[in-house]
Amino acid sequence: MDMNMDMSMMMKNMDKALMQEMMESCMAAEQAAMVCADTDMTMMGMDGMSTMARCASMCMNAADMAHMMMRMMNRSMGMDMKSMMSMMSACETMMMACAAECSSHDMECCTVCAQACTQLAMSCGTMMTAMKAMMPMQSATNA
Numbered sequence: 001m002d003m004n005m006d007m008s009m010m011m012k013n014m015d016k017a018l019m020q021e022m023m024e025s026c027m028a029a030e031q032a033a034m035v036c037a038d039t040d041m042t043m044m045g046m047d048g049m050s051t052m053a054r055c056a057s058m059c060m061n062a063a064d065m066a067h068m069m070m071r072m073m074n075r076s077m078g079m080d081m082k083s084m085m086s087m088m089s090a091c092e093t094m095m096m097a098c099a100a101e102c103s104s105h106d107m108e109c110c111t112v113c114a115q116a117c118t119q120l121a122m123s124c125g126t127m128m129t130a131m132k133a134m135m136p137m138q139s140a141t142n143a
Helices: 003-013 016-047 050-074 081-103 108-134 138-142
Strands: none
Touching: 016 050, 016 081, 016 108, 050 081, 050 108, 081 108
């Protein structure tokens, strides 16, 4: 069986509830990060709070990453294992960075964003663990 067929079969056998949780986490993180970035930019304009510029930028990056991760999850039949795992790892890293930045601010939008980004980071980790468990043994594919 070729590797593309293995990936298609693996995604068909993936825990659908886990995939749904991951996609919901992507949507929640994207929305929370967009609201946070918008609020940060509004405050910068009103108060000249340049201290929120980094937060706004991190939130925009997190929103973009969450959106792209969700789109890749929706194309599961065309999935390439290495690229999907790399994307999940990058998404997990970006979400943790955004959560850390938002956690340093005492604003409601930042609290919500930090929670949503942390949840998506945890979902990425859970999904990567599940995918690794389903991967065929390396020795079996080399035989």
